[in-house]
Amino acid sequence: MIYLDNSATTKPHPSVLESFQQVSSTYFANPSSIHQLGGTAEKLLLTAKKQAADILGIGVDEVIFTSGGTEGNNTAVKGIALEHQGRGKHIITSSIEHPSIYEACQSLETLGFEVTYLPVDKNGVVSVTELEKAIRNDTILISIMHVNNETGSIQPIEKIGKIAKNYPKLFFHVDAVQSIGKVPLQLKNSGIDICTFSGHKIHGLKGTGMLYINNRTKLFPLLHGGNQEYSLRSGTENLAGSVSFVKALRMMKEREKNEMNHLLNMKSYLYDALKAMDGVEVNTAEHAAAHIINMSVPGIKPEVIIHMLGEQEIYISTKSACSSKLKDESKVLAACGFGRDRTTTALRVSLSYDNTMEEMKLFVQALKKAIKQFKEAME
Amino acid sequence: MQYDHILIRYGEMALKGKNIKQFIIRLQENIQAKLKDYPNVKVKRTQGRMFVLLHGEDPKPIMDKLQKIFGIHSLSLAIKVDNDLEKIKEAALYALKENNNVQTFKMTVKRINKDFPVRSQELTQILGGHLLKNTEDIHVNVHQPDLEVKVEIRLEATYITSSVIPGLGGLPVGTSGKSLLLLSGGIDSPVAGYLAMKRGVQLEAIHFHSPPFTSERAKQKVLDLAKQLTKYGKAIKIHIVPFTKLQQEIFREMPDEYAMTIMRRMMFRISERVCEQESILSLTTGENLGQVASQTMESMHAINEVTNYPIIRPLVAMDKQEVITISQEIGTYETSILPYEDCCTIFVPKSPKTKPKRVKINYYESTHDFTATLEEAIENIEIVTVYDKKDIEESFSDLF
Numbered sequence: 001m002i003y004l005d006n007s008a009t010t011k012p013h014p015s016v017l018e019s020f021q022q023v024s025s026t027y028f029a030n031p032s033s034i035h036q037l038g039g040t041a042e043k044l045l046l047t048a049k050k051q052a053a054d055i056l057g058i059g060v061d062e063v064i065f066t067s068g069g070t071e072g073n074n075t076a077v078k079g080i081a082l083e084h085q086g087r088g089k090h091i092i093t094s095s096i097e098h099p100s101i102y103e104a105c106q107s108l109e110t111l112g113f114e115v116t117y118l119p120v121d122k123n124g125v126v127s128v129t130e131l132e133k134a135i136r137n138d139t140i141l142i143s144i145m146h147v148n149n150e151t152g153s154i155q156p157i158e159k160i161g162k163i164a165k166n167y168p169k170l171f172f173h174v175d176a177v178q179s180i181g182k183v184p185l186q187l188k189n190s191g192i193d194i195c196t197f198s199g200h201k202i203h204g205l206k207g208t209g210m211l212y213i214n215n216r217t218k219l220f221p222l223l224h225g226g227n228q229e230y231s232l233r234s235g236t237e238n239l240a241g242s243v244s245f246v247k248a249l250r251m252m253k254e255r256e257k258n259e260m261n262h263l264l265n266m267k268s269y270l271y272d273a274l275k276a277m278d279g280v281e282v283n284t285a286e287h288a289a290a291h292i293i294n295m296s297v298p299g300i301k302p303e304v305i306i307h308m309l310g311e312q313e314i315y316i317s318t319k320s321a322c323s324s325k326l327k328d329e330s331k332v333l334a335a336c337g338f339g340r341d342r343t344t345t346a347l348r349v350s351l352s353y354d355n356t357m358e359e360m361k362l363f364v365q366a367l368k369k370a371i372k373q374f375k376e377a378m379e
Numbered sequence: 380m381q382y383d384h385i386l387i388r389y390g391e392m393a394l395k396g397k398n399i400k401q402f403i404i405r406l407q408e409n410i411q412a413k414l415k416d417y418p419n420v421k422v423k424r425t426q427g428r429m430f431v432l433l434h435g436e437d438p439k440p441i442m443d444k445l446q447k448i449f450g451i452h453s454l455s456l457a458i459k460v461d462n463d464l465e466k467i468k469e470a471a472l473y474a475l476k477e478n479n480n481v482q483t484f485k486m487t488v489k490r491i492n493k494d495f496p497v498r499s500q501e502l503t504q505i506l507g508g509h510l511l512k513n514t515e516d517i518h519v520n521v522h523q524p525d526l527e528v529k530v531e532i533r534l535e536a537t538y539i540t541s542s543v544i545p546g547l548g549g550l551p552v553g554t555s556g557k558s559l560l561l562l563s564g565g566i567d568s569p570v571a572g573y574l575a576m577k578r579g580v581q582l583e584a585i586h587f588h589s590p591p592f593t594s595e596r597a598k599q600k601v602l603d604l605a606k607q608l609t610k611y612g613k614a615i616k617i618h619i620v621p622f623t624k625l626q627q628e629i630f631r632e633m634p635d636e637y638a639m640t641i642m643r644r645m646m647f648r649i650s651e652r653v654c655e656q657e658s659i660l661s662l663t664t665g666e667n668l669g670q671v672a673s674q675t676m677e678s679m680h681a682i683n684e685v686t687n688y689p690i691i692r693p694l695v696a697m698d699k700q701e702v703i704t705i706s707q708e709i710g711t712y713e714t715s716i717l718p719y720e721d722c723c724t725i726f727v728p729k730s731p732k733t734k735p736k737r738v739k740i741n742y743y744e745s746t747h748d749f750t751a752t753l754e755e756a757i758e759n760i761e762i763v764t765v766y767d768k769k770d771i772e773e774s775f776s777d778l779f
Contacts, residue, residue, distance in 0.1 A: 019778045039596045044775055051779050054769060057440070061713060162479065188439075243778050250779060 001313040002359045006201075007149055007178055007292055007350035008317055012248075013203040019247045020205060023240035031237050032226065045239055048246045055246075055253055057188050058212055064229045065242040068209035069177040071222070072196030073100040073143075075211060075233070076173040079219030080141045080194070081108050087169060088138025089113045094126045094155070095335040096148050101175060105143075123285035124153030124336045132163050135170070142172045147179035150332040150348060151284050152292025154183060161191025171217055177201055181252030182263070182291050193217040197249070199241070203352070204248030208241040255353045263290045266351055266360050273364045279371050281342055283333055291351040294333070296342035300374055305347060308370040314363055317348050380473040382438050382456040385445065386540055387429040390452040390548045403429075406450040406551040412613070413444045413767070430457075442544065447611050449577050450554075451546030458539045462495055464502075467530060467537050468509045474528050474541040475510050475517070483520035484510065489531045506530065550579030552612035558661045558691055559654050560584045561646065562601055562617070564719070567665030567694055569604045569711040570702050574693035575663045576612045583657060584615055585650050587622040597719035602765055607711050609767035618653050619761040625752045630728075632747040637740060639731040643682045644740070645753065651686045652757055663691040667702070677734040684737055 003011065023044070029037035031045045049063040056063075066072045081091065093105055095117040105115045116134045118126045126144060135142075142164060144155050157174055164172035173194040176185055180197050187195060194217060199208030213219065213232065225234030267290045274282050274295050283294040297305060302318040309316060329343035349363070387410075392402040403424060410422050410431065419434040420441065431441065438456055445454055458474060460466040475484060486507040488499040497505065507519060510528070531538045560572040562584040572582050586601045598619065605615045625645060630638050650662055666674050683690065694702055706712040 023778060034594070036595060039594065039599075042596070043599065043772070044778070047772065047775050048779070050769070165479070247779050 001315070002355075002363055003315050004349045004351065004355065004359075004363060005315050005317045006352040006355075007348065009200045009206070010203045010352055011354070012200075012205055013251060015251075016204055016244045016248045020240045020244040023243045027239060031239060032228065041239055045237055045242065048239075048243045051246045052210060052249060055249055056212065057186070059215065061230065062212055062214050064211040064213055064232050065237065065245065066209045066211050066233060067207050067238070068200065069098070069175070069196055069198035070100040072177075072198070072209055072211045073098065073173075073175055074104050075219065075222050076194045076196060077101060077104040077141065077143055078108065078222060079232075080171050080173070080217075081113055082220035083218055084140045084171070085113075088136070088140045090136050090139040091115045091141045091143065092118065092131065092134050092139060093143045094118045094120060094145070096120055096124060096150075096153075096332045097143065097145055098149055098175060098177070101143055101145070120153070120335050122337050123287075124148055124151045124332065125285075126155055128156050128159045128163065131160060135163075135167055139167070139170045141170060143175070144173075145175040145178070146185055147176075147183050147289045147292070148332060149178045149292075150330060150346070151294045151336065152178075152288035152350075153285060153336075154179075154287070154289055157185060157192070158190065164191040164193075178292070179289065181249070181256045183289050184256070187212055187214075194219075199245040199248055202248045202252040203354075204245050205241060208238065208245040208248075210242075210245060210249075259353045260290070263351060263353060266355060266357055267291065267293065269357065269360050270349065270364070273360075274367075277364075277368060277371075279375070280367075283336070283338060283342060283346060293349045295347055295349075296333075296338070296345045297347065297371060298341040298345050300345060300371065302345055302347050304374060305367070305370055308373070309363075309366055312366055314366055316363075317350070318346060380458065380469060382477075383433050383459055384457050385431040385433065385438060385442065386455045386457045386538070387431065387445065387546075388452045388454075389428070390450050390546065390550070392450055392550055392554075393427070393452075402450070402551055402554050405554050406448075409448055409450070409551050409553070409613075410445065413448060414441060417441065446544065446546060448551075449547050449549035449579065449611065450551035452548060453546050454544045455540040455542065459536050460539065462492065462532060462537050464497060464505070467502075467532075467539065468506060470537075470539040471506050471528050471530060472510055472513050474539050475514065475526065478526050478542050481517060481525045483518050483524045484526045484528055485519065485521050485524035486510070487527055487529045489529070492532045492534045495532045502530070547577070547611075549577035552576050552579060553581045555579030555581075556661075557581045557583060557657070557659045558663045559618075559650055559657070559659045560663045561650060561665070562586050562605060563665070564597060564601050564604065564715065565665065566706050566712065566715040567667060567702055569608060569665075569715060570705045570709070571663055571665040571691075571693045572608050573611060573705065573709050573711075575691050576608070580663070580691070581613060582608065582615050582663070583618065583653075583659060585618045585620060585653055587620050587646060587649075589623040589626055590621070592623065593720050596717075600714055600717055600719055602763060603714050604711050606765040606767070607709065607714065609765055611709070612767075614764055614766045616657075616762060616764045619763060620649055620756055621759050621761070622756060625749065625756050628747075628749065628752050633743055635728045636730055636732045637735060637743055638728050640678060640681050640735045640740060641744060643678075644685045644744075645749070647682060647686045648753065649757055651688055653760070654688060661689040661691055662686070663693070665694055666690075666692045667694045667697060667699075675733050677736070678732075681735045681737050681740055684740075 027041045027044050029041040031042035049060050052063045053060045109115055120126050146157050147154055171193040172191055174192050175196045177198045181202050193214050195212040197210045200206045221232050223234045228234050228237055270293055274280050281296045330346045333343040407422055414420050417436050420436055421432040423430045458470045460470045486503050488503045490499040526541055529540050555578055558575055558580045560582050562568045584605050588598050605617050609615050629642050633641050
């Protein structure tokens, strides 16, 4: 099997599963229970937070465990909107955000909020100048993703953070679900107020994730109840999930440090091979994240290629898994200015540190063969 | 171009006389201890200053650590370049651009190396001009600049610094001897410990634990608080006194309204004994005049009778809000407000005396012999040491 759909989800690391199982069976008590077993569970939860805080260079009380990317993004966008609507009702985001941001913003529009969707250039990057121009007196939130899930384009988060710092009335949220462990991002003193992470994109488990919410940021919780997670997210803590998330995070950060070259080598091999391949148009710009390459094969329905490769146990995807069931074109590629011939025929290859150069070579051969077969059959 | 060292200016200890060397050496040791996770980093002393040589390490986390060390007046990131005009220009521009939100600057040049061909006055103009040409919307203001870019041309090299970041001030921990902090778990005592450390005191702590009435969590809370304090100093040894039996005896044998005062006297007696054992010369408490029943002038007078050790009470003249502000700054507040019962809150008499009298207390104490129970408590003190390092509890370690 050659698994190249790591931006949809990753295979959980065995030691992450082990942690999950061990915590589930040994420390199953409710961390809020007063008895000793609850005390141990609470201590473990705090240890998990400390670990996460250390790894990310943030404060322990800035770590909120969640169920993943969609919850994190919804909490950030709706939470800021509801809490600070008295200040203003304007939100700035980009036209290439993940549906959990995009749809959340659209839902807020029905409640009377105004949203500016910033365009992107052909490389899939928002303009910092345009962004600053869009800021108004009633802007309360800027939400921009770090790495785009379809094209791998990297947004100028550092520059946006510097701008955001000059507007203390608004908050800056970053969706880092696709970038964590693969593209470096500084949180502390970066102007970022909230940042979303997800466990299952980093060889962790589905249903796990984390939000960074810095100390100055107040938001209206989506979930009310027993006041867990500093009242920002009520509900009995998913202790086993949280511990396993932190373990996945640690391993991912270590691999980022030690194995980045491996990822870059695979990407540059793929990039060159796909550029040179007949019938293939590469949509990802050269300076993008090391783990995502988007391409189009105009004239061939992407599903056809996915299934042809799937028969050989090579797994890639069409646009993002969350929107790939819709038959329409890729919104993200359309926003980059590509024509329908490319926006309706896009394929995504997404890598993990687990992939090998050998797999890249096999994939390139298989893709070449599949395109050739299809074209011969049509002639 | 990148920052390659950090310049450290001394706090109050710069005013010391002949013994200044001890203070400086202690500060250097304290800094080295805090930076031992960075093996490439070196700490060097020179005339009147100290340098942390980064050797390629990221300055940010190191600056964070230095900002928690007592005895440092201020810090500046600095660049060292050859005595070459072009290189100096480049470095000065870097030092300006690295700082956000700067609208005005001032250029200061010191030419200690008189062999350098351009004189200070002229060099100031050249460098100032270079910065103005290469930036937008930044002006010169020699009176109240947002940022002062300093260039110091020395014999061996030129040093360029810009922003001055304040340190904590105070004296290096360890230069004023040891004190035993009565650590309860509330908001006040950790702040008292912090302020004592600011004056160069090295802490040990004592905590009175009353299981099963007070939980493991209450004890853990105290260890966590002590651990937070180690960020500002050294490892802290905590003497945990099993207090249940003595406390029950006090409340059984003594009149209700005096029990609280007598309990405090017992705490001081035990603390003094620990001081004797550990060669500690003073106690530190979070007492604050007039705050609660046990902290009236009469109450302090009554409690203080049992020891003639000096008692450092850094909070004595502070308002509650001032104490809370400090506890938030030093990161103990969130832990302090966790709602676990401690030994002082489980047996609360209905109406404690706010004006207890020594004569009466001495009379009541003379009616019962606490010696055996007191000795037993001292005998069974548990000692835990907390360190300023990340330690995952052993049973959890393989989970992460």
